[in-house]
Amino acid sequence: MSVTAPSEQEVGVRETAGRIVNDFAIQVATVNGSGSQTANLVLLRSIFQMGVPVSGKNMFPSNIAGLPTWYTVRASSKGYVARKKENDFLVAMNAETAKEDVMTLSPGAAVVYDEPLKLNELRKDLIFYPVPFDKLIAPVTTDAKLRRLVRNMIYDGVLSRLLSIDMGQMEKALRKQMGKKEKAIALNMNALKAGFDYADANLPKRDPFVVEPMEGKTDGMILIEGNAAAAIGCMMAGVTFVGWYPITPSSSLCESLIDYLKKYRKDPETGKATYAVIQAEDEIAALGMVIGAGWMGARAMTSTAGPGMSLMAEFTGLGYYAEVPAVIFDIQRAGPSTGLPTRTGQQDILSTAILSHGDTKHPMLLPASVNECYTMAQEAFDLAERLQTPVFVMSDLDLGMNTWMSKPFDYPTKGFDRGKRLDDERLKQVGEFARYRDVDGDGIPYRTVPGDGLPPFFTRGSGHNEKALYSERADDYTNNLNRLSKKFDTARTLVPKAEIDLAGRGGVGIIAYGTSHWALIETRDQLKNEQKLDTSYFRLRGYPFSKELFDFIDAHDRVYVVDQNRDGQMWSLIKLECNPQQVAKLRSIKHYYGLPIDGRSLTTELLKQE
Amino acid sequence: MAGKVNIIGLESTAYRGAKTTLCAGCGHNSITERIIDSFFELGIQPTDVIKLSGIGCSSKSPAYFLNQSHGFNSVHGRMPSLATGAVVANRKMIAIGISGDGDTGAIGIGQFVHLMRRNLPIVYVIEDNGCYGLTKGQFSPTADLGSTLKTGVINDLPPIDTCALAVELGASFVARSFSGDPKQLKAILKAALSHRGTSMIDVLSPCVTFNDHEGSTKSYAYVKDHDEPMSEVGFVPYFEDISVEYDPGTTTQVTLHNGSKIVLTKMAEDYAPTDKIKALQVLHETARRGEYATGVLYIEPNKQDFVDMLGIVDEPLAFLDQSKVRPGKHVLDEIVESFR
Numbered sequence: 030m031s032v033t034a035p036s037e038q039e040v041g042v043r044e045t046a047g048r049i050v051n052d053f054a055i056q057v058a059t060v061n062g063s064g065s066q067t068a069n070l071v072l073l074r075s076i077f078q079m080g081v082p083v084s085g086k087n088m089f090p091s092n093i094a095g096l097p098t099w100y101t102v103r104a105s106s107k108g109y110v111a112r113k114k115e116n117d118f119l120v121a122m123n124a125e126t127a128k129e130d131v132m133t134l135s136p137g138a139a140v141v142y143d144e145p146l147k148l149n150e151l152r153k154d155l156i157f158y159p160v161p162f163d164k165l166i167a168p169v170t171t172d173a174k175l176r177r178l179v180r181n182m183i184y185d186g187v188l189s190r191l192l193s194i195d196m197g198q199m200e201k202a203l204r205k206q207m208g209k210k211e212k213a214i215a216l217n218m219n220a221l222k223a224g225f226d227y228a229d230a231n232l233p234k235r236d237p238f239v240v241e242p243m244e245g246k247t248d249g250m251i252l253i254e255g256n257a258a259a260a261i262g263c264m265m266a267g268v269t270f271v272g273w274y275p276i277t278p279s280s281s282l283c284e285s286l287i288d289y290l291k292k293y294r295k296d297p298e299t300g301k302a303t304y305a306v307i308q309a310e311d312e313i314a315a316l317g318m319v320i321g322a323g324w325m326g327a328r329a330m331t332s333t334a335g336p337g338m339s340l341m342a343e344f345t346g347l348g349y350y351a352e353v354p355a356v357i358f359d360i361q362r363a364g365p366s367t368g369l370p371t372r373t374g375q376q377d378i379l380s381t382a383i384l385s386h387g388d389t390k391h392p393m394l395l396p397a398s399v400n401e402c403y404t405m406a407q408e409a410f411d412l413a414e415r416l417q418t419p420v421f422v423m424s425d426l427d428l429g430m431n432t433w434m435s436k437p438f439d440y441p442t443k444g445f446d447r448g449k450r451l452d453d454e455r456l457k458q459v460g461e462f463a464r465y466r467d468v469d470g471d472g473i474p475y476r477t478v479p480g481d482g483l484p485p486f487f488t489r490g491s492g493h494n495e496k497a498l499y500s501e502r503a504d505d506y507t508n509n510l511n512r513l514s515k516k517f518d519t520a521r522t523l524v525p526k527a528e529i530d531l532a533g534r535g536g537v538g539i540i541a542y543g544t545s546h547w548a549l550i551e552t553r554d555q556l557k558n559e560q561k562l563d564t565s566y567f568r569l570r571g572y573p574f575s576k577e578l579f580d581f582i583d584a585h586d587r588v589y590v591v592d593q594n595r596d597g598q599m600w601s602l603i604k605l606e607c608n609p610q611q612v613a614k615l616r617s618i619k620h621y622y623g624l625p626i627d628g629r630s631l632t633t634e635l636l637k638q639e
Numbered sequence: 640m641a642g643k644v645n646i647i648g649l650e651s652t653a654y655r656g657a658k659t660t661l662c663a664g665c666g667h668n669s670i671t672e673r674i675i676d677s678f679f680e681l682g683i684q685p686t687d688v689i690k691l692s693g694i695g696c697s698s699k700s701p702a703y704f705l706n707q708s709h710g711f712n713s714v715h716g717r718m719p720s721l722a723t724g725a726v727v728a729n730r731k732m733i734a735i736g737i738s739g740d741g742d743t744g745a746i747g748i749g750q751f752v753h754l755m756r757r758n759l760p761i762v763y764v765i766e767d768n769g770c771y772g773l774t775k776g777q778f779s780p781t782a783d784l785g786s787t788l789k790t791g792v793i794n795d796l797p798p799i800d801t802c803a804l805a806v807e808l809g810a811s812f813v814a815r816s817f818s819g820d821p822k823q824l825k826a827i828l829k830a831a832l833s834h835r836g837t838s839m840i841d842v843l844s845p846c847v848t849f850n851d852h853e854g855s856t857k858s859y860a861y862v863k864d865h866d867e868p869m870s871e872v873g874f875v876p877y878f879e880d881i882s883v884e885y886d887p888g889t890t891t892q893v894t895l896h897n898g899s900k901i902v903l904t905k906m907a908e909d910y911a912p913t914d915k916i917k918a919l920q921v922l923h924e925t926a927r928r929g930e931y932a933t934g935v936l937y938i939e940p941n942k943q944d945f946v947d948m949l950g951i952v953d954e955p956l957a958f959l960d961q962s963k964v965r966p967g968k969h970v971l972d973e974i975v976e977s978f979r
Contacts, residue, residue, distance in 0.1 A: 250979075251975055251978035251979050252978055252979075253978045257978075261971070261974055264966065265965055265966070265971065266965075267959075267961055267964030267965045268964075269728070269956040269957065269959055269964060270724060270727065270728055270956060272720075272723075272724060289974070293966045293970050294964065294966065296952050296963070299952065299953075301950055301951055301952040301953070302949065302950050302951045302952065303951075303952055303956070303959055303963050303964050304951070304956065304964070305727045305728075305949050305951050305956060307723065307724075307727065307949075309720065309753075310720075310749055310750065310752075310753040311749065313717065313720065313750075314717070314719070314720035314723075314749075314750055314753065315720075316720075317713075317714075317717045317719075317720025317721045317723075317724065317750070318720050318721070318723045318724030318727075319724055320713075320721060320724065321691075321711075321720065321721035321722060321723060321724025321725035321726075321728065322724035322725065322727065322728035322956075322957070323724075323728075324711060324721075324724075324725060325689075325724070325725050325728035325729045325732075325955075325957040326728065326729070326955075326957035326958065327724075327728035327729075327956050327957040328964070329724065329728070343714055343717070344714065344717065347713060347714050351711075437975045438971060438975055440968040440971050440972075441965070444961055445961050445965075477709075478709070478957060479689045479708075479709040479725075479729060479732055480686075480687070480729050480731060480732055480955060480957070480958070481958075482686065485686065485706075485707055485708055485709040485710075486709065487701075487702055487709075487710040487711075487712070488709070488710065488711040488712070489711070489712040489713075490712070490713060490714055491712065498657075499702065
């Protein structure tokens with residue numbers, strides 16, 4: 030049981046003499062609330078527009094203004110989008126963290142810093158570029174408030190010059206960011222130019238890092254956060270009811286959804302909404318509303334994070350036992366308790382699989398990409414209605430709130446699956462409606478909803494028989510629980526299938542899920558290139574587990590399970606269903622310091638266990 | 640009584656439910672009977688109704704009326720949120736929620752507060768016996784200060800007045816009645832069913848097993864002695880002629896959303912049920928005297944209800960077809976373009 034910790038600083042070999050093209054990470058350290066987000070996104074987008082694969086990761090405080098925040102832009106010609114362990118280029122704007130930020134850099138890294146901070150005195154093995162930000166911003170505007178807001182654009186200008194990021198792309202990205210606010214654009218452009226000109230005149234290039242235009246890697250791609258992608262998916266899935274309660278890092282999912290619904294889901298004739306969104310009094314009520322709406326036949330969803338999941342346990346159990354469809358997004362963050370609300374993790378896996386008291390188990394979808402946030406949102410609604418149960422989409426902060434490149438989303442080709450709804454014809458076939466009778470042998474019964482003109486039934490979270498009548502009989506109880514288990518077995522074949530790569534040829538297998546995928550791509554390349562170690566990969570995309578997972582374990586000598594949590598939660602969940610031979614093969618890699626997992630740490634940890 | 644049919648041609652048996660499993664003589668059973676009478680007499684189609692409840696003796700009762708309606712006996716104290724989702728998902732359905740004093744006043748007070756505040760269209764009935772029957776008689780938050788348990792334990796906390804709370808929070812129809820007063824209770828229930836918005840009815844309903852002894856302020860004997868009807872409530876459905884039965888000189892009429900009238904015959908004092916401050920004053924004054932004001936305490940007939948406020952389509956959200964809820968490809972293209 031060991032840990033991949035941030036302190037294990039790995040000193041990479043640097044090519045100081047030559048040039049390092051399109052393969053480095055820039056970290057910008059600022060104070061939150063200072064308007065740095067615009068500058069950071071312009072930086073990210075302009076590199077992206079030059080055709081270079083990028084990823085942007087925001088490490089921000091649980092606070093509105095005044096605390097340190099870091100934004101990392103990674104450029105990678107190979108297309109690696111996981112967090113890079115080492116930062117190569119630091120922009121130190123925050124006096125409070127500047128010293129520590131500089132001290133943690135590897136030798137050879139470059140630092141753009143606010144001149145009065147005198148960071149160049151700290152180390153001799155770095156390349157320093159002092160920039161007098163206050164002096165440069167003074168001529169841009171006389172308004173003190175505006176100065177503060179556009180000051181950060183100066184570092185974009187400096188970076189444009191130092192890293193050869195095209196100024197035209199910077200302007201294009203800025204216009205994209207600002208929309209039609211011409212005055213704001215002009216002001217920001219002036220700050221951008223001030224930075225560029227200063228660097229051009231005063232900062233001779235001494236570091237090796239360069240951005241060069243590339244072809245074919247980002248063509249037609251979009252930049253989007255997972256929460257927005259999920260929101261689009263929900264709208265395309267025809268969501269009609271949303272009950273939610275604000276919580277980081279999930280709020281932007283429902284907020285994006287509200288924006289889209291307002292714009293695109295009004296009845297064309299009456300202008301009335303074809304959806305309802307209710308901000309509930311808490312997460313208990315949010316899911317309560319969703320269960321109420323789902324029971325009525327609406328496509329209903331909520332979105333939350335760890336603390337909300339704890340509160341939703343009660344209604345999840347009811348949804349499971351009374352068999353009511355619901356879609357729940359868990360944008361996981363670092364717990365326990367309030368934990369680190371603005372840091373990422375995969376810490377709700379085990380608790381969600383069996384959320385609520387009694388014998389319960391729930392399907393989970395495990396998106397790794399923004400595209401899967403979009404597609405799995407749609408699959409979740411179909412599955413919830415097909416299985417008549419709460420279905421969880423286990424995203425995380427890294428996926429939900431950070432900016433990712435993606436191929437454009439495809440318009441859905443499949444119609445909605447509304448599941449087993451009784452109709453007159455089916456009623457004639459079965460003769461008698463029994464809400465919880467397993468007519469088809471798959472554990473999934475037929476249901477009716479209020480107002481559909483079909484036979485009613487009485488729904489309850491207490492013991493019931495096939496006909497939904499109150500029952501405390503032992504046989505009714507166990508038959509029902511066993512049928513629910515059978516239904517769960519049916520779910521094994523319905524949740525998204527794993528992506529399997531057997532390159533390891535029976536040796537090393539790796540099981541990973543969610544955002545670990547991106548680090549794993551890099552890890553597998555590192556193992557292959559540096560260690561001549563080919564690995565197989567099972568990218569888990571859904572729970573309950575399918576037969577393929579156990580076949581994969583059987584087919585390999587040793588199998589690593591990658592978790593972004595302390596206790597190896599997926600590793601544990603898999604072990605619950607393994608035979609002793611399979612258990613013996615499983616090894617756990619755990620990453621849990623709140624930052625997105627990186628390939629180098631993963632490689633190091635895996636090799637430690639080899 | 641077979642043979643007598645209501646205006647939609649149904650016999651009263653069509654409004655009955657399963658056999659009650661509550662104690663013989665339980666006030667809740669009387670309330671169930673009045674609910675059956677009210678739906679029958681108003682000629683409401685049972686398949687247009689949803690019955691919702693939380694947990695407790697009270698919350699079992701939806702199984703005992705309206706067998707042809709869908710029902711949902713949910714989790715403790717959470718009926719309001721379930722009802723909110725259900726009612727919004729299908730605005731055509733008539734919702735009746737049954738709760739208890741523990742289900743509402745203790746574990747469910749948060750959700751109760753927000754349902755009242757939203758003015759969700761629902762008839763919300765609290766079957767209020769001041770104790771937890773199903774767990775054998777512990778005090779609930781509506782138990783009066785100084786009342787005693789069978790075991791002699793004295794309640795040392797003041798009660799929550801759910802009616803005062805409902806008036807304060809925005810419910811647009813607030814009433815209190817007594818399970819042992821069938822005439823008043825039925826008139827109130829029928830008026831509530833004709834009102835659009837939250838109709839909150841606190842029905843004092845003695846627990847014959849755990850709270851019908853000397854020392855209990857929710858016993859039959861106590862409530863009968865301390866019941867102060869604010870007004871005699873008459874209810875005239877919209878399909879009946881209202882002019883014959885009441886003398887305008889002694890009554891106050893309130894027209895409900897569907898054209899029905901609620902007719903309050905003035906009692907000892909001149910009571911205007913549309914005055915929020917007056918309603919709260921009466922509730923506080925009667926409470927100070929150790930009495931329960933009964934009748935329709937507050938009504939705001941034209942207040943916008945929550946479903947209307949949402950601006951949703953007339954067709955139930957739950958029944959919207961894919962063509963109405965999945966935007967076309969051009970919408971996806973437009974959104975995707977915005978992320979380039």
